[in-house]
Amino acid sequence: MSLAEALATGDLSRLPSRRDEDWRWSDLRGLIRVAPPPSPVWDGALPAGPFSAIAAEEISLVNGRGPDALAIAPGETRTVALRLIAAPNSGAHLARFEIAVGEGATLTLLESHEGLGVDYLVETDLDITLSEGARMERIVAASDAESGVAVAIAQVTLSPRSRFSQVLLTGGARRQRLETQVNHPGRQAEVRLDGIYELGDRRHADITTSVTHEGAGGETSQLTKGVVSGQARGVFQGRIIVREGADQTDARMGHHALVLADTAEVDAKPELEIYADDVACNHGNTIGALDAEALFYAQQRGLSEDEAKALLTQAFLNAVVDRIEHDGARNFARDWVAARLEARS
Amino acid sequence: MSALLKVEKLSAAIDGKTILDGLSLEIPAGEVHAIMGPNGAGKSTLSYVLTGKPGYEVTGGGATLDGEDLLALAPHERAAKGMFLSFQYPLEIPGVPALTFLRTALNAQRRARGEAEIAAPDFLRLVRAKSAALKIDFEMLKRALNVGFSGGEKKRMEILQMAVLEPRLAILDETDSGLDIDALRIVSEGVNALRAPNRSMLVITHYQRLLDYIRPDKVHVLAAGRIVASGGPDLALDLEREGYDKFAALAA
Numbered sequence: 001m002s003l004a005e006a007l008a009t010g011d012l013s014r015l016p017s018r019r020d021e022d023w024r025w026s027d028l029r030g031l032i033r034v035a036p037p038p039s040p041v042w043d044g045a046l047p048a049g050p051f052s053a054i055a056a057e058e059i060s061l062v063n064g065r066g067p068d069a070l071a072i073a074p075g076e077t078r079t080v081a082l083r084l085i086a087a088p089n090s091g092a093h094l095a096r097f098e099i100a101v102g103e104g105a106t107l108t109l110l111e112s113h114e115g116l117g118v119d120y121l122v123e124t125d126l127d128i129t130l131s132e133g134a135r136m137e138r139i140v141a142a143s144d145a146e147s148g149v150a151v152a153i154a155q156v157t158l159s160p161r162s163r164f165s166q167v168l169l170t171g172g173a174r175r176q177r178l179e180t181q182v183n184h185p186g187r188q189a190e191v192r193l194d195g196i197y198e199l200g201d202r203r204h205a206d207i208t209t210s211v212t213h214e215g216a217g218g219e220t221s222q223l224t225k226g227v228v229s230g231q232a233r234g235v236f237q238g239r240i241i242v243r244e245g246a247d248q249t250d251a252r253m254g255h256h257a258l259v260l261a262d263t264a265e266v267d268a269k270p271e272l273e274i275y276a277d278d279v280a281c282n283h284g285n286t287i288g289a290l291d292a293e294a295l296f297y298a299q300q301r302g303l304s305e306d307e308a309k310a311l312l313t314q315a316f317l318n319a320v321v322d323r324i325e326h327d328g329a330r331n332f333a334r335d336w337v338a339a340r341l342e343a344r345s
Numbered sequence: 346m347s348a349l350l351k352v353e354k355l356s357a358a359i360d361g362k363t364i365l366d367g368l369s370l371e372i373p374a375g376e377v378h379a380i381m382g383p384n385g386a387g388k389s390t391l392s393y394v395l396t397g398k399p400g401y402e403v404t405g406g407g408a409t410l411d412g413e414d415l416l417a418l419a420p421h422e423r424a425a426k427g428m429f430l431s432f433q434y435p436l437e438i439p440g441v442p443a444l445t446f447l448r449t450a451l452n453a454q455r456r457a458r459g460e461a462e463i464a465a466p467d468f469l470r471l472v473r474a475k476s477a478a479l480k481i482d483f484e485m486l487k488r489a490l491n492v493g494f495s496g497g498e499k500k501r502m503e504i505l506q507m508a509v510l511e512p513r514l515a516i517l518d519e520t521d522s523g524l525d526i527d528a529l530r531i532v533s534e535g536v537n538a539l540r541a542p543n544r545s546m547l548v549i550t551h552y553q554r555l556l557d558y559i560r561p562d563k564v565h566v567l568a569a570g571r572i573v574a575s576g577g578p579d580l581a582l583d584l585e586r587e588g589y590d591k592f593a594a595l596a597a
Contacts, residue, residue: 296398297436299420300429301450301506302457307421311449315440315489 003028003123003151007094010035025235025267026177026206032149035092036121039063042087050141051110054328055081064093064122074102074131079326081110084124086148090117098127101134101162108137108326113152115144115173126154130162138166139329141336144173146203151177160187160215167324168195169336172203172232179208186215186246195224196320196333198340199232199264206235213246213276220251225320227313228257228264229344238283239271246276253283258290258316260309306345314341347412349374349545350395350514354406356570357394364390366570367406372514375542379556380549381581382567383589388549389433391567392516396430397423410514424450425457427513431503431520438490443502444472446490447509454510475508479535496523497532504535515539516547521555533558553585566592 001023006014016022017029042062052058059067060083072078084095101107113124130136144150150173156164168178182191197205211220226234236255257266270283290312298308317337324330348371357365364387372378382388394401395408397420408415410426418426438446452462463471476483479501491499500520507515517536521529536546536559548559556564556578564580565572566589573592574580584592 291436292399294436294438296420297432298438298446298450300396300398300424300432301446301510302421302424302454303450304421304453305419307449307453311441311446312438315438318440 003121004094004125006035007092007121007123022208022237025233026175026204028149028175031175032121036119037091039087039090039093039120041065042089044088046085046087046116049081049083049114050112050143051081051332054332055079055110057081058083060085061095061097063087063090064095068096069098069100072101072105072107072134075104076102077106079108079110081112083112083114084152085114086117086120086122086145086150088116090120090122092121095122095124096127097125099129101128101130101136103131104133105131106135108329109139110329111138111140113140113142113144113150115148115150118145118147120145121149122151124150124152126152128154128156128164130156130158130164132159133161134159135163136165137325137329138164139324139326139333140166140168140170140178141332142168142170142176142178144171144176146174146201148173149175151179153179154181156180156182158183158185158189158191160185160189163190165192165325166194167320167333168207169333170195170197170205170207171340172197172199172205174202175204177206177208180210182209182211184211184213184215184218184220186213186218186249189218191218191220192323193220193222194320194323195226196317196337197226197228197234198317198337198344199226199228199234200230200344201232202230203232204235206237208235208237210239210241211251212241212243213249213251214243216245216247216249218246218249220249220253222253223320223323224255225317226257226266227260227317228266229260231263233264234266236266236268237271238269240273240281242272242274242276242279242281244275247278249276249279249281251279251281255283255285256316257287258313259287260289310341310345314338348372350408350410350547352395352406352408355394355403355408356405357390358402358404359390359400363404364570365394368567368571370565370572372545372547374545376562377540377546377548377559378563378565379561379581380547380565380567381551381553381584384551386567387570388567389518392430392518392549395516396420396428421453422457425454429507429510429512429515431500431507431515431517433519433522435491435499435503437492439492441490442488443486443490447472447486447506450506451509472505472509476505478538479505479508480531481505497525497528500524500528500532501535504532508535508539513543514545514547516549518549519551520548521550521552529555529558553581556581568592
């Protein structure tokens with residue numbers, strides 16, 4: 001059951017539903033009664049992408065059409081913007097893209113999901129492979145339309161001594177799932193999977209990750225933080241599997257959410273499955289409100305209630321931003337957080 | 346001389362329980378007054394009610410600053426009018442560098458008063474000078490406010506904020522708690538440096554020790570939610586010698 005299957009066959013009964021354990025908080029079958037028509041070609045103009053100022057190269061897939069692969073040659077260092085655009089005339093489509101980062105190469109991928117249409121239904125499948133010693137940092141800015149339904153699945157395969165880092169920045173959609181599946185060989189490979197969601201109104205965002213440690217000596221570090229208000233719903237599902245033999249695995253997962261309205265909701269499911277010995281695995285999960293004492297402290301110093309809330313919320317989210325390695329992307333993320341909170345207050 | 350702070354028959358409750366019970370107090374401009382009293386007398390409640398902490402219900406009386414009704418204002422509006430509370434337990438603000446917090450607060454107050462925001466270089470110059478006087482390492486101000494700071498460092502940060510924000514009325518709530526003798530001296534010197542003809546202070550303390558360093562013009566005894574005795578600095582020495590018992594009896 002997947003959106004891709006449903007899109008390929010036109011059979012909506014193949015959509016994942018709340019009866020599928022991994023989709024219980026992001027039901028698509030109950031949501032979509034009629035599929036939109038297939039997305040046609042878009043030949044109109046498009047606005048500049050959010051990363052155009054900091055990326056030397058830009059690749060665009062519009063309504064699922066465009067280049068289908070990017071290869072970084074061994075030893076090369078590149079910063080590439082990948083634009084996944086649902087154009088103003090978008091309906092239903094599937095976009096696929098493959099990325100191969102060669103031995104010892106470094107890629108900074110600045111990926112934007114730009115939902116310019118309405119009522120679209122889109123799946124994006126990314127296949128990412130890192131060769132030995134390769135490094136990749138993936139920054140995803142997901143700006144979907146309020147009425148859009150979007151699923152993005154990244155399948156990441158690592159090699160020994162490679163390093164894969166990502167941070168997802170999302171404002172949600174009508175329904176949105178950002179899923180990352182990592183095949184972790186251990187052997188000094190390192191993974192960082194971070195995310196920030198800022199949701200208001202009736203928006204929904206689901207950050208789902210699954211990391212499978214296959215070999216010994218691997219490291220995974222995860223930090224996801226979110227803020228929900230209005231009638232929004234945030235979902236975090238984090239699964240870490242440590243296979244037999246994947247000894248000395250070091251895996252840490254954190255998910256922390258602020259719920260700013262009684263009508264908003266956060267659902268979280270951290271899962272650790274460990275079949276190896278001598279591993280260090282932990283997860284922390286907190287869901288709460290802003291600290292009332294800290295809020296009063298800031299107000300006593302002269303900040304209005306709204307300013308105090310914005311300052312504390314921004315600080316809460318910036319703990320994730322600070323982990324971004326690429327300077328331009330870190331500044332982008334900091335501005336993204338500030339702009340969203342300013343628009344909210 | 347007219348009072349800068351005037352508290353008149355102030356009563357306040359939390360969760361329906363009366364804590365302040367008709368408290369009256371006047372502090373003329375330029376004076377430093379001390380409030381002493383046993384635990385549970387309402388000392389911290391007084392500071393919270395005057396600065397507007399949520400959760401306290403004013404059930405009677407009033408308080409004015411320079412003739413203006415304080416209790417009708419939101420906490421940040423009171424701050425902009427010049428109310429400052431040095432917290433007994435300063436809060437940690439993760440993710441917000443002390444410098445950022447302080448500049449945000451100062452500019453928020455200035456905007457509220459219709460003044461121009463302070464330029465970044467002027468702000469840094471101001472903070473460098475004030476922090477040097479309080480023996481605060483400037484590098485520390487780049488760290489998240491109070492996160493991982495020692496008790497003494499937190500209290501010095503409170504006084505630094507007071508020095509930068511230049512309040513009309515500063516309430517120092519148990520500023521001596523958790524301080525060793527060196528930190529107490531530095532903090533007290535910082536407070537004394539801020540004494541000015543147009544600024545008043547209310548020093549809340551359980552022990553007389555602090556008043557050796559910050560000499561009050563007047564001492565009040567707070568018991569059972571009311572001021573039960575007022576006098577000169579010598580009153581603090583009496584209390585130290587004789588304890589609060591006889592004043593608790595006065596309140597009954």
